[in-house]
Amino acid sequence: MKNACSGLFAVLLVAVSLTCEEALPPFEDPSNPIRAGVLRTRYVLVVDDNSMEIMLTIRHQYDETLEGVTNLDGSVTITSARLPSIHKTINFNYTSLTAAQRYDSSTKTLRFDPGDTLIFRMRWDFVDDAGDSLRNTFFRYNADPNCKYRCIAEEEIFLLTANLRLFDNVPSAAYGPEQVSFCYVTDWVDGRVCTPINTAFPCSYSPAVKIPCDSLSE
Numbered sequence: 001m002k003n004a005c006s007g008l009f010a011v012l013l014v015a016v017s018l019t020c021e022e023a024l025p026p027f028e029d030p031s032n033p034i035r036a037g038v039l040r041t042r043y044v045l046v047v048d049d050n051s052m053e054i055m056l057t058i059r060h061q062y063d064e065t066l067e068g069v070t071n072l073d074g075s076v077t078i079t080s081a082r083l084p085s086i087h088k089t090i091n092f093n094y095t096s097l098t099a100a101q102r103y104d105s106s107t108k109t110l111r112f113d114p115g116d117t118l119i120f121r122m123r124w125d126f127v128d129d130a131g132d133s134l135r136n137t138f139f140r141y142n143a144d145p146n147c148k149y150r151c152i153a154e155e156e157i158f159l160l161t162a163n164l165r166l167f168d169n170v171p172s173a174a175y176g177p178e179q180v181s182f183c184y185v186t187d188w189v190d191g192r193v194c195t196p197i198n199t200a201f202p203c204s205y206s207p208a209v210k211i212p213c214d215s216l217s218e
Helices: 002-023
Strands: 036-046 049-059 066-069 073-080 087-091 097-099 109-112 117-124 141-143 151-153 156-165 173-182
Touching: 036 156, 036 173, 049 073, 049 156, 049 173, 087 117
Parallel strands: none
Antiparallel strands: 036 049, 049 117, 066 109, 073 087, 073 156, 097 117, 141 151, 156 173
16 A cells, blocks of 8 residues: 555656646746847938938846946848848947937946837948949839839838847847838929828839839939
8 A cells, every 4th residue: 555655646746747847938048138129110201311210129128227338239230132242231339329218328328227128220321331322223213103303113122130239248139130121212302393202101102104214313
């Protein structure tokens, strides 16, 4: 009877152990509190600006406050899906940090509390790492049938990735890849002259009948 009870106890112990192990949540490495980030873009077309705005939003998702001098070691890379040899890398700097609750720009000291967010904003003027303007060498233009003063490029897809290290004692984090598609428009035109372009959906203005655009503004 004693052996039988011992055997039954061992079986029950194994069953309870397995049940407890199955109930445990998946392991997450807590060493990277800045790994929760989102990459977004916005096409800007106004009278004095024709560029892509890139935003990286990071949320501190753990319980420990991070504080110290920031080094902002990292970058965003934009790569053409059609021609991967076309790419641009933009390094983070202190001016790109546009939203931080407790950042001292004079000492470059940042306090990053749990639940806080950081927002980095950068602009890409469509010049690649080789120094070539995509306006002249990459985009494929068609005439805008509704406005003779501008041309609309065919839709292009870009892949965005980023990496960032805020502090020396915090591991770097990677973000993306995120896929972005848009149609470049050569010129901003006054809405009193031509129908304004909604930059959230610039490809919706692409002509059904494609006529190459010969006259492009720089």
